[in-house]
Amino acid sequence: MSQTIINSLKLKLVAAELRALGITDQSKVLAVASRVQVAESGALIGLDRDGNPGIGSGPDYQLAIADIVRDMGDTSTPSRTSAAASIKGNPFRQGPDYSITGQMVLMRTDPVLAEDMAAEAGVSLRRH
Secondary structure: OOOOHHHHHHHHHHHHHHHHHHHOOEEEEHHHHHOOEOOOOEEEEEEEOOOOOOEEHHHHHHHHHHHHHHOOOOOOOOOOHHHHOOOOOOOOOOOOOHHHHHHHHHHHOHHHHHHHHHHHHOOOOOOO
């Protein structure tokens, strides 16, 4: 796959994740995207301020993106708590409100609410 296609897909993914956090400013999308790297395996890796890997990677890339936003220290960026409050419906329930991003935001910002909503949808978050 060409680097142009990979970068385009990365930008779309970052933009979608930021929209889920209530961020639509294109300059912020580009700033966050510049701190996300795509590994040869396809995994996304969050880069710290110095460009070193380590903010998050793999299946938790949504959390890495939220961490990059927080690390950037922009006070106009919604907090994770306000992002969780903006989630409509139950993201664990199959249907129009189903959202893996919403689930991840809830699990990170309000684990008790996430467990309650998951249970309501018939999903168990408890680790065995």
